[in-house]
Amino acid sequence: xxxxxxxxxxxxxxxxxxxxxxxxxxxxxxxxxxxxxxxxxxxxxxxxxxxxxxxxxxxxxxxxxxxxxxxxxxxxxxxxxxxxxxxxxxxxxxxxxxxxxxxxxxxxxxxxxxxxxxxxxxxxxxxxxxxxxxxxxxxxxxxxxxxxxxxxxxxxxxxxxxxxxxxxxxxxxxxxxxxxxxxxxxxxxxxxxxxxxxxxxxxxxxxxxxxxxxxxxxxxxxxxxxxxxxxxxxxxxxxxxxxxxxxxxxxxxxxxxxxxxxxxxxxxxxxxxxxxxxxxxxxxxxxxxxxxxxxxxxxxxxxxxxxxxxxxxxxxxxxxxxxxxxxxxxxxxxxxxxxxxxxxxxxxxxxxxxxxxxxxxxxxxxxxxxxxxxxxxxxxxxxxxxxxxxxxxxxxxxxxxxx
Numbered sequence: 001x002x003x004x005x006x007x008x009x010x011x012x013x014x015x016x017x018x019x020x021x022x023x024x025x026x027x028x029x030x031x032x033x034x035x036x037x038x039x040x041x042x043x044x045x046x047x048x049x050x051x052x053x054x055x056x057x058x059x060x061x062x063x064x065x066x067x068x069x070x071x072x073x074x075x076x077x078x079x080x081x082x083x084x085x086x087x088x089x090x091x092x093x094x095x096x097x098x099x100x101x102x103x104x105x106x107x108x109x110x111x112x113x114x115x116x117x118x119x120x121x122x123x124x125x126x127x128x129x130x131x132x133x134x135x136x137x138x139x140x141x142x143x144x145x146x147x148x149x150x151x152x153x154x155x156x157x158x159x160x161x162x163x164x165x166x167x168x169x170x171x172x173x174x175x176x177x178x179x180x181x182x183x184x185x186x187x188x189x190x191x192x193x194x195x196x197x198x199x200x201x202x203x204x205x206x207x208x209x210x211x212x213x214x215x216x217x218x219x220x221x222x223x224x225x226x227x228x229x230x231x232x233x234x235x236x237x238x239x240x241x242x243x244x245x246x247x248x249x250x251x252x253x254x255x256x257x258x259x260x261x262x263x264x265x266x267x268x269x270x271x272x273x274x275x276x277x278x279x280x281x282x283x284x285x286x287x288x289x290x291x292x293x294x295x296x297x298x299x300x301x302x303x304x305x306x307x308x309x310x311x312x313x314x315x316x317x318x319x320x321x322x323x324x325x326x327x328x329x330x331x332x333x334x335x336x337x338x339x340x341x342x343x344x345x346x347x348x349x350x351x352x353x354x355x356x357x358x359x360x361x362x363x364x365x366x367x368x369x370x371x372x373x374x375x376x377x378x379x380x381x382x383x384x385x386x387x388x389x390x391x392x393x394x395x396x397x398x399x400x401x402x403x
Contacts, residue, residue, distance in 0.1 A: 008101055009033045013044040024050060026101070026108045036108075059096045063162075066126055067155035069094075069103065074152045077145035084111050102126065115139055130276070130293045131155075137283045147283060154279040157355065158297075161268045161362055168264060168366045175377045179384055184219065186388050191216035194392045205395050212391040249301040256302065260372065264365045269298050270334060271358035273307070278351035288315050303329065320347075333357070 009030060012022040021042055027033035030047045037044045069090060076086035087107030094100045102123065109119035117136035120127040131151060138147025195213050198205055205213070219226065240247045256262050276297040280290035291311035295304045306327040313323040321339040324330045334354050341350030 008050040008104070009047050010050050011037060011042070011044045011047045013037065013042050013046070015043075016041045024100075024104060026105045059098055061096065061099050061102060061126055063155070064159050065096065065099050067152065067159050069099070070148060070155055071152035074145060074148035077148055083116065083144075116144070128296075130280070130297060133285065133289075133293065134280065134283050137285060141284060150279055150282060154275060157275050157359060158272055161271055161359060164362050164366045165264060165268060168261065168369050171370060172373050172377055175381065179381050183384050183388065184223070186385070187212075187216045187219045188223065191388070191392065192220070198395055206391075209391045209394050212388060245301075252301045256300070260365070260369050264362055264369065265300070267358045267361045267365060269300050269303050270331060271355050271362060273298050273303065274334065274351045274355035274358065278348045278355060281351070282348035287320065306330075 009025055009027055010022070011025060011033065012020070015021050025033055025036065027036060030049070033047050034044050037047075072090045072093075073086055076089060077083065081089065084107060087103055087110065091100050091103040091107065094103065106116075106119045106123070109122065110116055115136070116139055117132050120132045120135060134147055134151050135144070138144040141147075191212060195216065198209070198213075241251060242248070255265050258265075273294055276294045277290055280293055281287065285293070288311055291307055291314060295307040295311070298304050298307060306329055310320070310323040310327060313326070314320055319339075319342055321335055321342060324338060325335050337350040337354050338347065341347035344350075
């Protein structure tokens, strides 16, 4: 993806050996692009702005794409491929045009003399402060390939945790949505057919049947309002979560108290905390600065405030494990491993082991939750659909008994 003032240009020309070459390059104008290509030994015969897709601007770049990009860059650097050439090789193998443009934009920045970290900072949507700071640390220490490998591992692990939590939510939400749709169709299309039949009976209908008939009439009359109200309620919740800090904090607290799912969130927070702190500390980032980066990576306001409080105490000389213990919300295993790490001088290794343990805990809890939810969801589906069918056939059964 190009920078705000740049565009992507397609060029065709010949190199110093007279061989035909073509490709894409980012620049502010065609004349500047031609000058840039001349410096690279390419005589560009045609340079034109790359046309935009007819529908939309291409696929969105997902966090998983950034994790794959980082891993590929780490592999290239370890193989001894120069940084600028690594960008080109990685970009060639990318199917997503938006991601390819992003990589080439970073490549052009680095080729023009900008540091890798500074080039990444121009794309905060995809590379957060933690990512940029770690890359900068790798550049300054002369171990960029090692740092990229650590970042890639960190991104892969954190995205794996997110994927597991999404897995725990996707199945029940999908089934509930299907159940609501099926119930709505039955109330709007099927129940009215039975209502016409019941009108000719001339007998009192069971209370359950009357309730379903009234519910069907309500849905038929107000279905559009119900849909709009549901959509507005969902939108209001999302906006309130994004804009209102007190509301967002209360949701974070409530999430931790939920049965089963709260345990998944708790373990994922501890895993992210440990993994992020281990990565930043191993990169040579001072502990106080590392804790500040870790606070935002926890993904929960309760633990974000706790980590910032720990940072303030560590800044006054209090040991990390003592500060964590004072907060009262971190597990004993983390506290003990942190104490061992501080005493032995291997804090990053101990935290890495803690992260692996809690990541495995998340995996096991997600599997348990899925197994637990399957019979519960099927029961809910049976009650909804089966209940409607029973309500419709009750009057027929009663008439059959009378006859």
